Amino acid sequence: MRNELQGQELSGAGDSDCLTDRGFRVQSRRSTSEFTVVGFGDDFKELVRSSTNLVDLVSETVSLKPIHGGRDFIGLCPFHDDKNPSFHVYPDRQTYRCWVCDQGGDCFRWVMEMEKLPFPEAMESLARRARLEVPKKKRDDATSDNQLKKTDSLAVVEWAVNLMHSTLRTSAKAENAREYVKKRKLSEDTVRNFRLGYHPEDWNWFLDQARARFTPAQLVAAGLIQERNNGPGYFDNLVGRLVFPIIDERGRPVAFGGRVLPGGNIESDAKYWNSLESTIFHKRRTLYAFDRARETIRRSKTAIIVEGYMDCIACHQAGVTNAVATLGTAMTEDHVRFLRRFAEKVVLVYDSDKAGQDAAERSISRFLAEDLDLRILSVPSGKDPADYLEDHTSEEFYALTASASEAWEYKLHSILQRISINTIAGRQQVLNQMMEFLAASQGLAGSIREDMILRNVCGRVQVDERMARQQLKELRGQTQKKGFTRRDAERQPVELKTRVENALERAEREVLEIILTCPESIDVIRHQIGADDFENARHQRLLDLCIDVWKEDGDLPELGRMIIAAESDSDLLSLINAVVDSAEEKGIFRLMNDQPNAHEKAGGVSAPSHLERVLRPILERREKRLNLVSKQLLAQPAQSMSILDDGTIDALRRLHKFRQSQMGNPTEMK
Ligand SMILES: [Zn+2]
CATH class of the missing domain: 1.10.10 (Arc Repressor Mutant, subunit A)
Structure with missing residues (x-):
């Protein structure tokens, strides 16, 4: 099965190239820049988005009710004459969609639709609502933000990590920071292993140090500095903080966390500061210290998740080397999917305080059905793991994690306390x-x-x-x-347009469901098909965008990334929402993971069998089309053949022969 598919892939690619040169295949690829709105930086747009609570925003116009235990909200649709609530708001995706009239979008689209504003004004309106200052004019060197390559940002972050690390270890300005490190009993080895650093109390330090090496725009893109709100110029992030570099799973520094130091001159409400999402940093997927914990997690098949940098580092220093930490968020589905590649058991460790318990309970129910042994541990007598490990051994800590409650037990226990x-x-x-x-x-x-x-x-x-x-x-x-009502509602617009989704369109759609559920599958899929193998124009657009995100930005087309890439395009966002919903209903994730580690075999090129099944009708349609084209060409009189050179005619003959041998007598296809 697999060999056959790969065979098709190889021959298909060669043949279609030959035809493309002759113009028989129409390129339908669109650039994402078509959807890019100029005038504001992407960073600012994302800042506005993340500062806007869509449920609150929509609630100003539509009365919303929570469903699915508060995960989603529904109300009467403002875009059509709605009798039953068909309008859904999804807080986790920060998008909305009506299941009947198919209107959908994000916060920008909402304001554009409701207040009939063009995008820039909608953006300003939302920025004001979030009490953000709108940048007056884009700086020249910042307009190239979009073109900045990931590799640039990686180089900038790597440079900054080294700079801050050597500052912490040797600079006279870092005396206070070294004292704090000593007080927290972090060893020399730990400081070196985790590449801890210090940013002196100087608001232009990065800019000064980077002169002639990196441009301000590059520093902005890497999250080191920000543009000033009041007037021209920039200021540094991380000023006066002890800095924890965040390393991705491939061992590259991608972001920072910074802690305010006691006794310093920097006042801040936030004890910890984390880098914002960027092209290289994805908060919902990244786990702190995973690069150091990977081997122990793999060997013990167990991951321990703690709440912060200091707890995580204390664990490692004490010999609990399978500890990782989430970055200012509760554990997400992305974390679970990621960890399940290495671990069978995950122990969530929380402080025993009330806030810790609330966080634990909120995240539990989402993971109850996951095929994962999820345990919850509250460290005894209200301590955090770092405190506990000060006067206990790693063996004692491991014994605690071994006796941690299953998730449902933890829930029952907490109910029984009340x-x-x-x-x-x-x-x-x-x-x-x-x-x-x-x-x-x-x-x-x-x-x-x-x-x-x-x-x-x-x-x-x-x-x-x-x-x-x-x-x-x-x-x-x-x-x-x-x-049921959801599914029925979804069917309605299709019937209204008197269109029946045929089997091939269903297959196209399922390919999209697979990509958005298992984004890493894009690498296999894009080698098999392109957007012009799709019939449905909306499906084409979304597949194009997925491939663009992967090829041009090197990002996996995961949900959050795709919502950003969709650039408030109502049609795309609505399709993305619909695709994700139907993927959930069909249980695509499970179907795709029937064979564990299918992606890892044969250097990551083998397709899991579910994917093969879905791609098959689409590949077959392409085969038939190519076959038809070559047959028609060969049947034409000699003079029209003469416009083709001998090599092409020969290639077409061989193609025709090959198809015949592969698919039987071509006349059967009519
Ligand atoms: Zn509607």
């Missing part, structure tokens, strides 16, 4: 909350895991198992019904 089961009403309440918790996880339904959890919960709360199952079924039924 509600007593000494009364019948109390038991009922605990059961209600646990069943809601379980019902929220769709993927869990009917699984052995759910069965075991139910049995345990019922035993603990002393309630009848049959009753609990019944209750869970009813809760699930309600969610199921919602699922």
